[in-house]
Amino acid sequence: MxxxxxxxxxxxxxxxxxxxxxxxxxxxxxxxxxxxxxxxxxxxxxxxxxxxxxxxxxxxxxxxxxxxxxxxxxxxxxxxxxxxxxNQPGWWHRFRDVLPEWFSAFVSLEGEANVIRAYEPHYVPGLLQTERYARAVLRAGLPNAPEEEIDRLVDLRAERQRLLTRQDAPLLWVVMDETVLRRPIGQDSSIMREQIDRLMEATGMPQVRLQVMPFSAGPHPAMYGPFHIFRFPIRELPDVVYSESLIGAVYIDQRDDVSTFLEALDRMCAQAAPAHTTRALLGGIRKEI
Missing domain, CATH: 1.10.260.40 (lambda repressor-like DNA-binding domains)
Structure with a gap:
């Protein structure tokens, strides 16, 4: 795009x-x-x-x-x-005081997709974050932001999460590095325990599929950084890849480029721990925190 x-x-x-x-x-x-x-x-x-x-x-x-x-x-x-x-603004328009213009497209794509696939090496994806985890992550990324801005961004994240409780909720298929679960977030260890509890609950949702890429799996095709792939039930819309940086984002919809990301993610899904083992893996890590 x-x-x-x-x-x-x-x-x-x-x-x-x-x-x-x-x-x-x-x-x-x-x-x-x-x-x-x-x-x-x-x-x-x-x-x-x-x-x-x-x-x-x-x-x-x-x-x-x-x-x-x-x-x-x-x-x-x-x-x-x-x-x-x-031409009408989306629901997220009311958060325009804190929502970067480059991210509003992400929220629009997220809301219309019927399949959302992602690789995340750093943080739990926003759709699965608890309120306290989200607040700690946002504060780390925006150290100079006033508390009111952080509050608004947390509220925005909560609004986005309503997507997973819709009757026509999309399939959310995420591969997370083990690093995501091992890295302490916030000064209180209860934040990570609470977040892992949330992920364990999510493994029981029929439209959510979580896989963990363990350290023992070694290198994999997407070690360069996180990305999302959106797929839509609308014939005019191709798959769209979203890749973010510190200053903005890139949206990619050229077939050959998207295929590169899809192939990498398919390989990672085969390399990561199977989804049916995720709950037990999460439970083991939680006991260590």
């Missing part, structure tokens, strides 16, 4: 509509330049609309549909309704 260190992060629906506009243009046999002339804008504007890098102006969408030969009132009305929805 794009490097998301700056600029507006696209919502999932905006990405879908951008791809549908691209399909309509190509089926009509029109170029970016042809579509741009219809709107009296540059070809770059059309390209950015299709790549979900800008909002969808309703008059522009109406004109493009007409240009592409979409004239059936029901089809036009349906597309415009979706375009208006795509």
């Amino acid at each position: 794009k490097d998301a260190r700056s600029g507006g992060a696209p919502t999932v629906l905006r990405v879908v509509l951008g791809k549908r506009l691209q399909d309509l243009r190509e089926k009509a046999g029109l170029s970016y330049e042809d579509a741009g002339r219809a709107l009296d804008v540059t070809h770059a504007t059309i390209r950015r609309m299709e790549k979900a890098e800008v909002g969808l102006k309703i008059p522009y969408v109406e004109k493009l549909l007409q240009t592409y030969g979409v004239t059936e009132p029901r089809d036009v009305d349906g597309f415009l309704t979706l375009a208006r929805e795509a």
Whole structure:
């Protein structure tokens, strides 16, 4: 998709509509330049609309549909309704005072995916963190942030976790390094005991699959850093890889690049301890804390 260190992060629906506009243009046999002339804008504007890098102006969408030969009132009305929805801020918009723009795309992808796969070498994934663990992790990452900001970010994380209790909750499949469970978080050891209890509970959830990569497994294909892979039940959306750094994130949806991450994660799942042994492994580590 794009490097998301700056600029507006696209919502999932905006990405879908951008791809549908691209399909309509190509089926009509029109170029970016042809579509741009219809709107009296540059070809770059059309390209950015299709790549979900800008909002969808309703008059522009109406004109493009007409240009592409979409004239059936029901089809036009349906597309415009979706375009208006795509321009509406997501629920996370109310956290915009603390939510980095580059991470808002992650929350949108997370909320629409039907499969979320991840490798995490440092921390328990946000969807499975307890309140105290989340607070300690956020404080470590934002040592100079005021307490009010940390409170807001903890609340945001709690809102995201509602995803796992939805009727249509996605499959969450995570491979965690043993380091995640061995590294003390917070000054009170009860924080880690509580967090491991939460992970043990999660192993009993039908939509959650946890695997641990033990130290004894040796090197593996993803030792360079954490990443997420999102898969969607929407035909227009390819798998998307999310990789984060200290200053932003990169979203990748090119098939060959995504395949590299998928292959690495598949190899890691085969190399990690089987999911059915995770609860016992967690229990053993908890006794040591």
